[in-house]
Amino acid sequence: MQKATRRxxxxxxxxxxxxxxxxxxxxxxxxxxxxxxPWNFILILIDDMGxxxxxxxxxxxxxxxxxxxxxxxxxxxxDAYASAPVCSPTRASIMTGKCPARLHLTDWIPGxxxxxxxxxxxxxxxxQLPHQEITIAEGLKAKGYVTASIGKWHxxxxxxxxxxxxxxxxxxxxxxxxxxxxxxxxxxxxxTGGGPDDYLTEKLTEKAEKFLEENxxxxxxxxxxxxxxxxxxxxREAVVEKYGQRIKPADAQQHPIYASMVESVDDAVGRxxxxxxxxxxxxxxVILFTSDNGGLIYEGGSKRPVTNNAPxxxxxxxxxxxxxxxxxxxxxxxxxxxxxxxxxxxxxxxxLPTFYAIAxxxxxxxxxxxxxxxxxxxxxxxxxxxxxxxxxxxxxxxGGPPAGAVRAGDYKLIEFxxxxxxxxxxxxxxxxxxxxxxxxxxxRTRELHELLKKWRSSVGAVMxxxxxxxxxxxADQRLTGAQRxxxxx
Numbered sequence: 001m002q003k004a005t006r007r008x009x010x011x012x013x014x015x016x017x018x019x020x021x022x023x024x025x026x027x028x029x030x031x032x033x034x035x036x037x038p039w040n041f042i043l044i045l046i047d048d049m050g051x052x053x054x055x056x057x058x059x060x061x062x063x064x065x066x067x068x069x070x071x072x073x074x075x076x077x078x079d080a081y082a083s084a085p086v087c088s089p090t091r092a093s094i095m096t097g098k099c100p101a102r103l104h105l106t107d108w109i110p111g112x113x114x115x116x117x118x119x120x121x122x123x124x125x126x127x128q129l130p131h132q133e134i135t136i137a138e139g140l141k142a143k144g145y146v147t148a149s150i151g152k153w154h155x156x157x158x159x160x161x162x163x164x165x166x167x168x169x170x171x172x173x174x175x176x177x178x179x180x181x182x183x184x185x186x187x188x189x190x191x192t193g194g195g196p197d198d199y200l201t202e203k204l205t206e207k208a209e210k211f212l213e214e215n216x217x218x219x220x221x222x223x224x225x226x227x228x229x230x231x232x233x234x235x236r237e238a239v240v241e242k243y244g245q246r247i248k249p250a251d252a253q254q255h256p257i258y259a260s261m262v263e264s265v266d267d268a269v270g271r272x273x274x275x276x277x278x279x280x281x282x283x284x285x286v287i288l289f290t291s292d293n294g295g296l297i298y299e300g301g302s303k304r305p306v307t308n309n310a311p312x313x314x315x316x317x318x319x320x321x322x323x324x325x326x327x328x329x330x331x332x333x334x335x336x337x338x339x340x341x342x343x344x345x346x347x348x349x350x351x352l353p354t355f356y357a358i359a360x361x362x363x364x365x366x367x368x369x370x371x372x373x374x375x376x377x378x379x380x381x382x383x384x385x386x387x388x389x390x391x392x393x394x395x396x397x398x399g400g401p402p403a404g405a406v407r408a409g410d411y412k413l414i415e416f417x418x419x420x421x422x423x424x425x426x427x428x429x430x431x432x433x434x435x436x437x438x439x440x441x442x443x444r445t446r447e448l449h450e451l452l453k454k455w456r457s458s459v460g461a462v463m464x465x466x467x468x469x470x471x472x473x474x475a476d477q478r479l480t481g482a483q484r485x486x487x488x489x
Contacts, residue, residue: 038219039332039358040285041140042272043351045094045223046265047087047152047178047230048316050295050309051325053253053262061246061253062262066270067329070289073338074331075377079345079427081407082293085316085323085392085400087177088154090292090348091225095135095155095165097352097368101391101461105129108177109154112397117474119418120402120464122394128156129165134365136352137166140221143361148211149173150190151204151225161189167223171207172200179227182234182261199236201228201261205268209275216279221355225292226268228261233299233306235260252308255299283333286358288351291326294318298398313433317396319405319414320433324390332358336377344376345407347388369459389455393417393464402464406452413438413448416485417464422449423486439488 051057054064056071083093086108089100100106105126114121129135137147146169149162153173162170171190180187182201184194191203208224235257243256243263253259269289276282295307297315309315309322316323328346330336349370356364357372371385390405402417410428415421424438424445438445456463 037284038144040219040281041145041221041355041359042285042287043094043221043223043355044269044272044287044289045091045151045225046289046291047226047228048293048296049229049262049265049291049327050307050315050322051312051327052309053229053295053307054327056329057327059253061243061251062259064262064266066266066273067289070269070273070287070331071329071339074287074329075336075340075342077328077330077346078341078343080290080326080328081324081345081347081388082291082326083348084390085293085318086396087230087292091153091155092129092133093347093349093370094351095129095137096133097136097349097365097370098133099349099369099389099391099459101389101456102367102369102459103129103133104460104462106391106462107394109156109175112395115395116467116469117471118395118467119470119472119475120393120395121467122402122464123462125462128160131160131164135166136355137162137221137223139166139352139356139361139365140219140359141166141168143219143359145219145221145359146215147221147223148208149223149225150207150211151223152177152227152230153225162223169211172204172227173225178230178232181232182227199264201226201264201268205271208268208272212272212275212279212281216281224268224272226265228265229258229296231296231300233257233261235264239263252310254308255304255306258306285333286355287329287331288355289327289329290348290351292348294321294323294325296398297322311432314400315398317398317400319390319392319400319403321412321427321431323398323400324405330373330377332377337379340379342376344382345388346373346376346383387451387455389452391456391459391461393462404452404456404461406448406455408448408451411444411448413445413452415449415452421485423488424448434486436486436488 052059054067056068082090084090084100088109089106092103092105141147147167148169149167150171154177157175162173172188183196184198186194239260240256243259294315295309299306312322314320314322350373353370354373357374387408393402405414410426412425414423422438423436425433
């Protein structure tokens with residue numbers, strides 16, 4: 001897409017604003033809740049939070065009462081996916097509604113240094129979200145929204161910070177993938193100084209509360225991408241001690257610092273909900289809560305467990321479910337049925353078209369891969385899409401090899417690029433991906449494999465190349481038992 005096309009989209013969006021707004025109100029007229037003012041949007045993105053890291057998703061270790069309450073008041077998705085097993089590609093997909101393969105932004109920025117012993121050489125990829133891409137913030141801003149990004153950005157250097165991508169306010173957003181420390185002094189945009197008693201997650205919440213207070217009478221989009229629960233593992237000592245006493249030897253989730261960081265983001269959600277109630281704008285604010293990839297299994301380069309994604313297999317950096325399935329909760333007041341649950345597979349690429357549909361924005365930018373989830377949120381049932389795809393042509397820091405995947409209905413196929421082998425799983429019967437059905441279901445395997453290859457061609461996915469210096473005697477991808485190939489049955 002050229003820059004002229006981007007300008008044309010923004011101009012058309014502004015011109016269509018009034019008409020689209022009337023259409024959106026008419027579409028909602030059949031619901032009991034009447035919305036006479038534009039909807040506000042809050043998008044909370046947690047870094048590295050696993051699918052089982054919340055009480056409402058089955059954790060008995062982590063205490064998340066505020067997020068659990070959000071699920072009780074909204075809709076919880078059991079089969080929601082990040083579009084990549086690492087952060088930057090998923091964040092780009094959220095901002096644009098496009099899959100990482102189409103954006104050619106397929107790994108965390110700047111990516112892992114090449115291993116000379118790897119069988120494949122990972123392809124070069126975008127080191128920033130290009131300016132010609134139309135972001136969710138740009139579309140909402142053109143419709144009169146005030147927009148703020150408060151937290152982690154990680155989509156390029158200074159010329160590509162949130163201010164250049166449609167956000168009126170940028171707090172803490174830089175090219176960094178993690179903070180130097182969760183405790184002060186800080187050196188982030190809008191958050192500087194402070195001391196060892198100041199905690200970053202709390203500071204971000206303060207900035208978010210201030211933004212809500214200042215814009216209570218205007219339509220707003222608040223993007224709150226938390227740094228937590230990403231490394232470094234740091235939390236308040238008193239909370240760590242509490243979990244040290246709470247965690248039992250038989251518990252699957254054993255890391256008291258990580259547990260404390262989970263609690264810190266839950267506290268942040270609770271504060272935002274209270275602020276919305278205090279400002280009397282909760283009934284016209286859509287809240288979406290999710291994560292950018294699956295839970296981190298190993299801390300740094302060590303084998304110390306961080307979280308446990310069971311029953312899902314593996315974690316961050318892998319295309320098994322533990323690396324890409326994430327929590328997703330949406331509260332759309334008066335529309336989503338409180339405490340509702342859906343098993344419909346959805347993806348992070350769906351956030352932009354969903355927010356645009358709710359806001360009444362037309363047209364949707366060209367080549368958007370996501371679909372609007374408004375019918376699902378209204379309880380109308382299924383969506384029109386039949387497949388979700390992934391393309392990760394890189395080696396991850398957590399041991400994941402280059403691979404691609406497709407989910408169609410209950411079936412999911414993974415193709416491993418090193419040797420071309422495929423694994424097929426029935427997720428309805430085998431959520432943990434322990435039984436490879438490729439040999440027992442060759443026709444379905446071929447069908448899904450062909451779908452995956454055709455999709456890669458359609459989006460211009462770039463594949464890894466053979467490493468001419470590869471020596472199998474020296475290769476070591478550090479795979480553990482949980483990540484090794486599943487024998488076919």
